[in-house]
Amino acid sequence: MVIVAYIVPKLADYSAAALDAAVSQLLAALKEEVDHAWSSGTAWKAFRDRWIGRKGGLLTQVNDLWLKAAPKDAKREVGRRVNEIRMEVEHAVGKTEGLYLESETATQAPGSIESVDITLPGIRRAIGAEHPVMRTSREMVAVFQKLGYSVADGPVIETDYYNFEALNFPPNHPARDTQDTLFIAGQQAKPLRERLLLRTHTSPVQIRTMENMRPPIRIVIPGTVHRNDPPDASHSPMFHQIEGLAVDTNITFGDLKGTLDHAMKEFFGSSVKTSFRPSFFPFTEPSAEMFVSCFICGGSGRRGSGPCRPCKQTGWIEILGCGMVDPNVFEFVKDNGYDPKKVSGFAFGMGADRIALLKYGVEDLQLFFQGDVRFLQQFS
Ligand SMILES: [Zn+2]
Numbered sequence: 001m002v003i004v005a006y007i008v009p010k011l012a013d014y015s016a017a018a019l020d021a022a023v024s025q026l027l028a029a030l031k032e033e034v035d036h037a038w039s040s041g042t043a044w045k046a047f048r049d050r051w052i053g054r055k056g057g058l059l060t061q062v063n064d065l066w067l068k069a070a071p072k073d074a075k076r077e078v079g080r081r082v083n084e085i086r087m088e089v090e091h092a093v094g095k096t097e098g099l100y101l102e103s104e105t106a107t108q109a110p111g112s113i114e115s116v117d118i119t120l121p122g123i124r125r126a127i128g129a130e131h132p133v134m135r136t137s138r139e140m141v142a143v144f145q146k147l148g149y150s151v152a153d154g155p156v157i158e159t160d161y162y163n164f165e166a167l168n169f170p171p172n173h174p175a176r177d178t179q180d181t182l183f184i185a186g187q188q189a190k191p192l193r194e195r196l197l198l199r200t201h202t203s204p205v206q207i208r209t210m211e212n213m214r215p216p217i218r219i220v221i222p223g224t225v226h227r228n229d230p231p232d233a234s235h236s237p238m239f240h241q242i243e244g245l246a247v248d249t250n251i252t253f254g255d256l257k258g259t260l261d262h263a264m265k266e267f268f269g270s271s272v273k274t275s276f277r278p279s280f281f282p283f284t285e286p287s288a289e290m291f292v293s294c295f296i297c298g299g300s301g302r303r304g305s306g307p308c309r310p311c312k313q314t315g316w317i318e319i320l321g322c323g324m325v326d327p328n329v330f331e332f333v334k335d336n337g338y339d340p341k342k343v344s345g346f347a348f349g350m351g352a353d354r355i356a357l358l359k360y361g362v363e364d365l366q367l368f369f370q371g372d373v374r375f376l377q378q379f380s
Helices: 016-037 041-052 058-068 072-105 132-146 204-212 253-268 327-331 352-360 373-379
Strands: 157-159 196-198 217-226 238-248 274-281 284-293 316-325 344-351
Touching: 016 041, 016 058, 016 072, 041 058, 041 072, 058 072, 132 217, 132 238, 132 253, 132 352, 132 373, 204 217, 204 238, 238 352, 253 274, 253 284, 253 316, 253 344, 274 316, 284 344, 316 327, 344 352
Parallel strands: none
Antiparallel strands: 157 196, 217 238, 238 344, 274 284, 284 316, 316 344
16 A cells, blocks of 8 residues: 655635544544554654654644634634644654654564564663662661651642641741742632642651651651752752651650761761751751761861862761751641640751762762763762
8 A cells, every 4th residue: 555645735724624624634644654653763763753843844834834824813723723733743753752662672573473582581671770869868768767767758749838837937938939939820819828839848748747647756758849949059949858757755855966966877977976056947946957077078177188178178067957846836736646745856857969969979969860871870
């Protein structure tokens, strides 16, 4: 059978019937060509370029010959159909690419089974390696699991209530500003506490867990968080936190210090020292930043004859924020056994990406997220 290649026609008129006919003719041609597109790399690339090539691709032609040429009153309807066609075509290109790649990795094209030599060794796929940020996170979580902490999880899309309000952020706190937080669009009609956002920290999981579990609890929470930060060497709109919470009767700041000091020695090596300096967070009181003695220069601030950059020559590296859970936070979950007069607790949070940067001596945070196999292979 001879297949005559489909050509995008000019439209004689823009009636619904004429559009229907033109669209179904185009989709029929697409369907026919899909069947052959994945047979080889050349065929797939030719298919892709023919349909979505920027210069002279069929989609571009549809745009020029149908949409751009349409009279004003028909533009809206033609635009809708052109969008539908675009989705169908892009879907077909993606699907055929997948089929082609599959056929490349299989020993035989699907359907032909005459000569399978079952004694040949199979095709081994590269297993890959754990991503350095995931590995760091898992190792840190494991330190706390050994202390009896369990892993908790929660949604990445959160409400203002869990992300801010229940964590004692006052209504006008600047962290709610869209300059800092990525909100889901179109929610102006909702009350503030119900508005959805990408969580800016893993702390909402603390509230969610306390709503579901009565004290005592000890949890560690790894997860992705988002902030409205443009990407640079030390910032990313998406990054990873590890957070912890312990609540029981008679938990003191001494427990916090002992737990975190032990955890840092487990993670970085028994020779690191820890140091706590006063800080502020809305959900803890008192709050502190914890530093560990620089595990790169051993706390001397110098590397050979030069300065130690990771600790800025101070001999100390800031690793996490922590503090005793603010009684105002317990008020939100008081009914589940968290009476601030009876229980106390501590919380801490750290950035897995930052710790991975320090641990592996990586200079640019973006390298973690670019998916360049040459970079990631160094950690396998
Ligand atoms: Zn140092």
